[in-house]
Amino acid sequence: MSITSLDDAAWDSPWRRRPVGEKVGLSVGLIVVALCTPAWPGTLFVSLIALVAILGFARIRPRVLWQAMSAPIVFLILGGVSVLVSVGTSQDPAAVWWRGGIFAIGPVSARQGANLVAHGLAGTLALMILALTTPMVDLLTWMRRLHVPDALLEIASLTYRLIFVLLDTVFTAHEAQKCRLGDAPVGRLNGYRRRFENTAALMGSVGVRAWARSNRLNDGLVNRGFEDSLLTLPVQRVGTWKFKVVTVLVIAGSWAACWPVAGRLWR
DSSP: OOHHHHHHHHHHSGGGGSOHHHHHHHHHHHHHHHHHSOIIIIIHHHHHHHHIIIIIISOOOHHHHHHHHHHHHHHHHHHHHHHHSEESSOSOGGGOSEEETTEEEOHHHHHHHHHHHHHHHHHHHHHHHHHTTOOHHHHHHHHHHTTOOHHHHHHHHHHHHHHHHHHHHHHHHHHHHHHTTTTOSOSGGGGHHHHHHHHHHHHHHHHHHHHHHHHHHHHHHHHTTOOSOOOOOOOOOOOOHHHHHHHHHHHHHHHHTHHHHHSOSOO
16 A cells, blocks of 8 residues: 555545535544444444445545555554453453453453444544545645645645655665565575665665755755745635535434434434
């Protein structure tokens, strides 16, 4: 997975032509529903709505969505395991499924861990609606209209642009190392020591190049008398009332549907 695949998906998605505010409203609304409603069935509703929006209407390939979700899923599982295993001996032995020394697993910790993973997974899927359909340029332009300080936007914009430059440097240096048999399984520890050394050399080289490029960028901006902001020509997009009405109905309907199933509207 690379950041360029996510950016390419955002540029190619048909929802890229929609106003950013509409997508932010849908994504943030679903995140609030995922965090504030009971795990069952609130997170299920949000997850299904997000999958339909991403894979159906936004036409994002399932492989890209899986690549984007793989890293958050690993963190969610690690967080769920840390909640699943409780530390201490104060719990009722009759209500403990497993105990090993000071560690124990019981129904309470299992329910808390499952709820944590469910809320996190649903919220991440809702956030992917915005991340996979909105390029960073559109998001920064939209934030500029909201009068977000230019200094913050310039730092975010320059960081975003330099990421691709550094990625290209990493790929080029890695290919050069492979051409010099840097990944050959020879030497001590079946070549792992050699690979670690090459990885350390690669990271050091990228760090030095990033420092040099940032200095050259700063010198170029100073020589050109840069005192304002690096504006990007905005693209006017017209929203539709149909999308806004459907968004409100979907968010309100998924929240209200928790009442007959869970018996409450809040966690």
